[in-house]
Amino acid sequence: MKRCFITGVTGQDGSYLAELLLDRGDEVHGIIRRSSSFNTWRIHERFQNQDGQKKFYLHYGDLSDGMNLVRLLREIQPDYIFNLAAQSHVRISFDIPEYTGEVTGLSTLRLLEAIRQAGLADRVRFYQASSSEMFGSAPPPQSEETPFAPRSPYACAKAFSYYITKNYRESYGMFATNGVLFNHESPRRGENFVTRKITLNLARIKYGLSDTLALGNLDARRDWGFARDYMEAAVLMLEHDYPDDFVIATGESHSVRELAEQAARLLDMSIEWNGEGRNEVGRDAKTGKVLIVIDPKYFRPAEVDHLEGDATKAKATLGWSPKTSFQDLIRMMVEHDARECSREAYTKRLQ
Numbered sequence: 001m002k003r004c005f006i007t008g009v010t011g012q013d014g015s016y017l018a019e020l021l022l023d024r025g026d027e028v029h030g031i032i033r034r035s036s037s038f039n040t041w042r043i044h045e046r047f048q049n050q051d052g053q054k055k056f057y058l059h060y061g062d063l064s065d066g067m068n069l070v071r072l073l074r075e076i077q078p079d080y081i082f083n084l085a086a087q088s089h090v091r092i093s094f095d096i097p098e099y100t101g102e103v104t105g106l107s108t109l110r111l112l113e114a115i116r117q118a119g120l121a122d123r124v125r126f127y128q129a130s131s132s133e134m135f136g137s138a139p140p141p142q143s144e145e146t147p148f149a150p151r152s153p154y155a156c157a158k159a160f161s162y163y164i165t166k167n168y169r170e171s172y173g174m175f176a177t178n179g180v181l182f183n184h185e186s187p188r189r190g191e192n193f194v195t196r197k198i199t200l201n202l203a204r205i206k207y208g209l210s211d212t213l214a215l216g217n218l219d220a221r222r223d224w225g226f227a228r229d230y231m232e233a234a235v236l237m238l239e240h241d242y243p244d245d246f247v248i249a250t251g252e253s254h255s256v257r258e259l260a261e262q263a264a265r266l267l268d269m270s271i272e273w274n275g276e277g278r279n280e281v282g283r284d285a286k287t288g289k290v291l292i293v294i295d296p297k298y299f300r301p302a303e304v305d306h307l308e309g310d311a312t313k314a315k316a317t318l319g320w321s322p323k324t325s326f327q328d329l330i331r332m333m334v335e336h337d338a339r340e341c342s343r344e345a346y347t348k349r350l351q
């Protein structure tokens with residue numbers, strides 16, 4: 001049984017990771033922020049009614065509060081620390097660059113220092129949620145050997161976190177590992193990331209809950225995997241004999257346009273594209289109705305055009321490989337969102 005400490009437990013990855021660890025019989029401690037709206041929906045249903053077997057504990061905390069982190073680590077004495085907390089939205093990082101640098105970058109240093117202050121540097125295993133966004137404009141396929149070329153305040157902050165994690169490994173001999181994860185999605189993905197935005201909003205259109213979906217760059221390509229598969233990799237990294245840096249990816253990329261077409265097909269709609277640039281629209285081929293429009297507010301000041309990872313090292317060293325295909329992932333998300341929208345449409349009809 002391992003005692004695990006997760007920052008970002010209320011997020012997509014944190015909720016899958018907590019489940020995986022609890023299912024193995026581990027004890028899980030997560031930090032949650034006091035926020036104006038209740039933000040525990042991903043973990044609320046799953047872990048609230050503890051059955052006596054599951055050891056899940058939530059503590060108030062914030063990555064910007066170092067003293068609190070030291071106190072929590074002293075009290076909890078974790079074996080594993082997973083640092084998943086971040087301002088994780090790339091587009092939004094251009095609006096709040098300083099805040100993103102503080103939370104997504106500097107806070108990793110704060111947590112690593114808290115580990116030292118709590119006297120845990122010799123025994124704790126630390127996982128840093130690094131990101132394929134750090135590769136930025138570097139051409140695909142990207143692997144552990146690819147030099148970083150970050151294109152956003154978010155990616156720059158993640159690069160700082162990556163290097164400081166490596167630095168604490170080299171300077172203090174800490175077991176500190178970077179998981180450099182390519183995009184991973186699920187029905188629990190935040191609604192303003194492009195996969196979920198598409199599956200949810202096309203389902204809303206299908207059930208008459210909205211009219212159109214506004215998107216930005218349709219031609220960006222991403223390597224999209226399933227979040228739970230990727231959290232399995234995070235656990236394997238901390239169970240490995242030594243700390244290191246690992247790329248986690250499917251090795252396959254698709255454009256935003258292909259993603260929208262695939263999601264629409266699963267909802268029995270077929271998209272036909274007309275026009276160019278900002279005037280391009282996606283119409284329902286059967287009815288001619290406009291389903292998708294372009295809104296420049298979703299363009300980024302600097303875009304990452306093509307991410308496609310090479311996870312050969314993780315496969316060879318950790319024995320990890322993705323279990324879920326792109327098609328199955330999008331199907332899972334569309335089915336989830338269609339169910340939710342159908343229920344909402346039914347309730348509206350009754351009112």
Ligand code: NAP
Binds near residue numbers: 032131180
């Ligand atoms: P997410 O759903 O946006 O979750 C982010 C988490 O960080 C939330 O639990 C959030 O808490 C927490 N958080 C934000 N600021 C905090 C602060 N100041 N103090 C404490 N907690 C704070 O992100 P995700 O998709 O699960 O990703 C997890 C991590 O992996 C992130 O670091 C992300 O940058 C990185 N990553 C993600 C991907 C991906 O494709 N998903 C790929 C590579 C790397 P609240 O609920 O209170 O907001």
Ligand code: G4F
Binds near residue numbers: 182218
């Ligand atoms: O879904 P996205 O916002 O994800 P992005 O920027 O790749 O970042 C995600 O993956 C990273 C790993 O590489 C994580 F580190 C990060 O935390 C986050 O989880 O956008 C994907 C692509 C972009 O090229 C974007 O320009 O989709 C394009 N896009 C087109 N229309 C859109 C939209 N993105 C969003 N969010 N919303 C749109 O309307």
